[in-house]
Amino acid sequence: MPETPLLDMQDVHKTLGGKHILQGMTLQVHRGETLVIIGRSGIGKTVTLKHMVGLMRPDRGKVFIEGRDITTLRDRDLDQIRMKFGMLFQNGALLNSLTVGENVAMPLREHERLPEEEVRRLVREKLALVELHDVEDMMPGILSGGMKKRVGLARAIVRNPEFILYDEPTAGLDPIMSNAINELIVNMKNTLGVSSVVVTHDMPSAFRIADRIAMLRKGRIIKVGTPAEFLETDDPVIKQFVYGEEEGPDEPSE
Amino acid sequence: MAKKAESPSDWVTDAFEGAGYTCSVFASTVLAFGGILNRRRELLYHVYAFGCGALPVTVLVAIFTGMVVTFQTGLALYRIGQASQVGVLVPLAMCREMGPVMTCNILAGLLGSRIAAEIGTMNVSEEIDALRVMSINPIDYLVMPRFLAMCIVCPMLTLYADFIGIIAGALVARTQLDVSTQAYLSNAREVLEFRDIYSGLLKALVFGALTAAVACSQGLRTEKGAEGVGVATMRTVVISSVLILVSDYILGWFCNVFLGVGA
Ligand SMILES: Nc1ncnc2c1ncn2[C@@H]1O[C@H](COP(=O)(O)OP(=O)(O)O)[C@@H](O)[C@H]1O
Numbered sequence: 001m002p003e004t005p006l007l008d009m010q011d012v013h014k015t016l017g018g019k020h021i022l023q024g025m026t027l028q029v030h031r032g033e034t035l036v037i038i039g040r041s042g043i044g045k046t047v048t049l050k051h052m053v054g055l056m057r058p059d060r061g062k063v064f065i066e067g068r069d070i071t072t073l074r075d076r077d078l079d080q081i082r083m084k085f086g087m088l089f090q091n092g093a094l095l096n097s098l099t100v101g102e103n104v105a106m107p108l109r110e111h112e113r114l115p116e117e118e119v120r121r122l123v124r125e126k127l128a129l130v131e132l133h134d135v136e137d138m139m140p141g142i143l144s145g146g147m148k149k150r151v152g153l154a155r156a157i158v159r160n161p162e163f164i165l166y167d168e169p170t171a172g173l174d175p176i177m178s179n180a181i182n183e184l185i186v187n188m189k190n191t192l193g194v195s196s197v198v199v200t201h202d203m204p205s206a207f208r209i210a211d212r213i214a215m216l217r218k219g220r221i222i223k224v225g226t227p228a229e230f231l232e233t234d235d236p237v238i239k240q241f242v243y244g245e246e247e248g249p250d251e252p253s254e
Numbered sequence: 255m256a257k258k259a260e261s262p263s264d265w266v267t268d269a270f271e272g273a274g275y276t277c278s279v280f281a282s283t284v285l286a287f288g289g290i291l292n293r294r295r296e297l298l299y300h301v302y303a304f305g306c307g308a309l310p311v312t313v314l315v316a317i318f319t320g321m322v323v324t325f326q327t328g329l330a331l332y333r334i335g336q337a338s339q340v341g342v343l344v345p346l347a348m349c350r351e352m353g354p355v356m357t358c359n360i361l362a363g364l365l366g367s368r369i370a371a372e373i374g375t376m377n378v379s380e381e382i383d384a385l386r387v388m389s390i391n392p393i394d395y396l397v398m399p400r401f402l403a404m405c406i407v408c409p410m411l412t413l414y415a416d417f418i419g420i421i422a423g424a425l426v427a428r429t430q431l432d433v434s435t436q437a438y439l440s441n442a443r444e445v446l447e448f449r450d451i452y453s454g455l456l457k458a459l460v461f462g463a464l465t466a467a468v469a470c471s472q473g474l475r476t477e478k479g480a481e482g483v484g485v486a487t488m489r490t491v492v493i494s495s496v497l498i499l500v501s502d503y504i505l506g507w508f509c510n511v512f513l514g515v516g517a
């Protein structure tokens with residue numbers, strides 16, 4: 001019998017604002033792997049991530065985390081499960097009324113009793129991992145989009161979660177910074193055994209970090225496979241996306 | 255996203271949904287009171303910010319409320335030759351009714367909209383989702399401290415408004431109605447009972463709790479999009495002002511029957 005997947009989405013449907021966004025989404029994430037979800041803008045990648053942590057509940061279908069059905073859990077029980085999670089939001093989702101340092105320290109201050117010096121040291125350490133230095137006292141409002149995202153990443157990893165969800169971690173970053181973030185994601189997997197789901201449409205980044213890639217289209221996963229399988233595919237829809245070709249079944253605008 | 259015009263039945267469904275949600279937010283908030291010691295920093299901050307933010311307007315409103323009430327009751331009493339008795343009516347009216355209702359109506363506009371806009375903006379910018387993922391319950395972290403702060407600030411400012419309104423009344427009595435300050439104040443001291451004051455403060459406490467529950471729940475269910483926060487803010491002010499008036503009547507009856515606040 002295969003081991004229970006870390007995360008298991010079964011036939012999830014979701015309608016938002018009158019649009020049927022997820023139409024029977026089925027996807028598993030296994031322990032220790034990095035799964036990359038690709039797909040066009042507005043297709044429902046962020047919505048998928050929100051279902052994985054119970055921020056949205058499916059209209060139909062189930063989401064299991066370590067075999068436990070989270071679709072019917074109450075908020076307080078979900079909080080227990082989320083302790084193992086870190087999530088990077090697409091826009092960083094920093095608390096705008098707190099400084100950068102307070103933002104990153106928040107999970108520590110809320111859930112752990114650490115001496116103040118230790119908190120500061122950890123905050124500095126995690127900010128350095130995303131190449132940010134001496135930003136602790138700045139307010140999020142004055143940071144660039146890319147910097148906010150990196151602060152959000154530092155906050156997501158500050159308590160060394162076992163499972164991290166990244167929503168477009170490299171979008172809006174320059175190529176050198178993107179590489180640094182890719183290396184960070186790969187390192188966390190290799191050194192800490194973290195499992196991750198990464199949403200992206202940055203194909204070089206996807207090929208660098210993925211153990212498996214899943215492509216989302218029209219509310220469903222149309223293909224899951226290794227990066228090599230994606231490179232060798234004959235499917236015109238996938239080739240068009242992977243190689244960024246102009247000609248293909250999908251129109252640039254819908 | 256452009257919305258179709260709402261039909262009356264949509265409106266009713268929506269209103270009931272909103273009311274139900276507000277009640278559930280209120281219930282979770284009450285259940286979260288146990289954690290207040292962990293949030294004392296937030297609580298103190300909100301008490302201070304709300305109190306200082308609302309103080310100037312409260313003073314202004316209290317002055318004019320006291321003046322209007324004194325002037326109009328004075329004129330009415332003048333007709334029956336009893337203008338000197340204005341010191342009996344104004345302090346009672348101020349403490350039981352005008353102080354709590356006028357103050358808390360202004361606070362519903364000022365602080366209710368502020369709370370709804372704050373939480374609504376956080377909701378739209380995914381800050382609340384971020385809190386949830388960090389296993390920080392938004393009721394504990396955002397709602398409960400603001401709720402308790404409103405329950406403290408509303409009676410505090412009301413007490414202050416009562417006092418200022420009575421003083422302003424004394425000035426109008428002297429300059430417009432020819433009632434000496436001494437006569438006015440000795441009337442006031444004679445007629446005013448402790449329960450007139452605390453029944454008014456009890457009202458203010460309930461008004462503050464109602465406003466906070468409406469504001470927080472409207473903020474938490476703000477819809478994404480540019481209009482969302484504006485709609486949540488507007489609804490907060492309208493709903494809490496109406497609720498204040500309706501509950502004022504019910505509370506007046508309650509105070510009369512159960513607390514002996516009467517003739
Ligand atoms: N809370 C919401 N209410 C209404 N519509 C939503 C909501 N969240 C997302 N959507 C819609 O769902 C679709 C997918 O969104 P999203 O998952 O953010 O796309 P992406 O794949 O670019 O991350 C979009 O059309 C968006 O407008």
Ligand SMILES: [Mg+2]
Pocket residue numbers: 045046047090167
């Ligand atoms: Mg997205």
